Amino acid sequence: MNKVSLSAQHLVKHYGGVVALADGNLEVHAGEVMTLVGANGSGKSTLGKIVTGVVAPDGGRLLLNDREVVFRSPQAARALGIVAVYQELSLVPRMTIAENIWLGHEWQGTGAVLRDAEMRKRTEEMLALFEGTTHNHLDPDLPIASLSPGEKQIVEILKALSWQPSILFLDEATASLDSRQVNRLFELINEWKNQGMAIVFISHRLDEIYRIADRVTVLRNGRTVATAPINELSQQELINLMIEGGVATRTNGKRPETSQAEEILRVESLSTTTLRNVSFVLRRGELVGLGGLQGQGQTELLLALFGAIPYSGRIFLHGQPVSIHRPQEAMRHQIAYVPGERNTAGLLPIQSILDNLLLPSWKQYGFPLRVRQAQEDAAGIANVLKLVMAGLDAPVNTLSGGNAQKVVLGKWLLRRPKILLLDDPTKGVDVGTKSEFYKLLSELRAEGTSILFYSTDDEELLGLCDRVMVLHDGKITADLSGERLVHSELVAASMGSSV
């Protein structure tokens, strides 16, 4: 095989009015491991998706071996040897390991008869690469559904390998692997590298980056800001590259002193499939941010506190142990949860604004429901939220994104929550609505509501919160407040660094 090289130059991608990638550059050559790093919203996943043919760029160009190429699909990229392993698993649970690996490029003999025996043999050879690192012996005929997350991830990697890539993208491929499996993967990566493969490695674990990478490309706000050999950058220098030059400005300079306030919520060693022994305290009137890269367990933490997913560990309200295993129980304790995925989890799209606002509260209107009273209350909330709408009877999906998100928050206001759990509530919301939203949160906090606020927008966390707990791999790795509540600390903790 010739020495492969891929070069992405000045890639641009817009989603609506949002610029996801302003100037993305990436270069990778045969026989090297390039790693791509960046904070939330830096554009690294967009860049990865463009290079592997998942999304089409709005500008810029891609050169493969110095020839310009355009990918219309991941299949087109794959045909040229560029194959990606994603963290979001793409395996078919009911099919076997072998069937999944060869799905889409089955070996066919005469008359389109599948050459099962040969595929099976090749599968066994590939599975042998990870021999000894898995709990069970992996057999090609095992169904995917019977595998652990780590084993599935291994199959995912082997599936990519079966396409015989010349350029391999590993996007957070180590997230569900244990240390033995990661070690083996790194041995294999070094082997592949020496055979002339080019590897792009994306990970949120800083230590892994330093172990495996040859070079690093840093993205910030949709732009590639640096490319350098990894041994020329210290962890601190790398983190500084990932954040804006200056210290983030605070939009909310004065905050009430809450560290002495009455304790409302205490969580002790809470664990779920993602979370590992999370403990913390939330005080009255406190606005606490949840930070970190996406998918580190922030959503799970909020869902567990709301009783929507199973967990182990103990939860105390006002010092009393409570059992919260269903949303109704959380609601009885005046806990409210505002999801970020408003269309799938926050709204009843075809129903009226009125019905959406009142859904959690119908209980208080008796039988038969006192509809007039309910309408008045809903109108009051709509007023507080400054909803721009045709009327309370209009379907909620006629609202703009920002107004719809206000409804998702507003439906809890009628219940006067003591603890508000916010799951990235400003995602895809316009700037004007965002500032109204912030004002509303400040008012709620002033009234004594305790708020746990997950956001993928670091500026928002820094500007709004009294303190920020950073999650990394399902653990709280930092609790930043006061002097330490700055972007560099936030990003460092997001990457699992203890600098």
Added chain:
Amino acid sequence: MKRRISPTLIALALAVVLFFVGGLIQPGFTSFELAMNILRLAAFLGIVAAGQTLVIISGGEGIDLSVGAMVTLGAIISYGLISKRDDRILIGFLASLGAGMIIGTLNGIGVAYLRIPPLVMTLGMATVIQGLIFAVTQGSLEGGSAPLLSKITTEPLLFGIPGILYIWAAFAGLMWLLLQRTRYGKNLFAIGTNRVTARLSGVNVKATVITTYMLCSTLASFGGFIFLGYYERVFLNLGNPYTLPSIAAVVMGGTVLSGGVGSYWGTMAGSIVLTLITSLLTTLRMEEHLRQIVYGAILLVLLAAYGRQRALRQ
């Protein structure tokens, strides 16, 4: 809120047209007596389809194919217990409703907890009910309707209008109250629209689903009780012809098969239209087998047409 003409009104207009078409084909079709008779039959279908309305609004591919069998069971239980005695009507009534509650709860548990698709669960339940009927009756049916029951349901009560129509009107009011003025109704529309949102807003989704299937079978059983009043006799598969029409009536009334949208007014209008179609076919003196084929074809066309309308809207 609705930009399109209400499906209820369309169905009502269709009913009026069919009524006068019937009058053209067969003078006398438009007579008061015949109109009352048609409405009387529509009331029966309307009560059976009431539960179906709830199940379809609940979404999650909600459908109840066991209503026909449940009508049979309700009728046979009433028949056996009432045994021609007026003083036993109440017992027959309560027992048939009780049977409906049990069967419906089982349907609901199967759908909500065991996650059996409603189509499979209720079709299986229909077979179980049939078996139950055979087991209980051993093929021989002993009992009878009571004079009072027939009187209430069939004979003119006030202004020449049969009692069942007054019952149906009151029932419709209760259905409106249930759907629009109870927490259950609000929760029903919520789970029909988006179960994740409903759950995260504190709706007990499983309990709502079970209640819905429970109500559906109970109402079907109530339909069987009324059937006894109409025909004063029972047979082993008397309810079977009503399963598909109960769904067609709901869908014609604008209740959307994917859930979350619907009303009982619409189902009432749909029931009247379907009953008119049957009566028209009878008027045409079509032979029984041919009539069944034509009626079946009309139901298929209706369901296909309304299903397509839904696809276009999305």
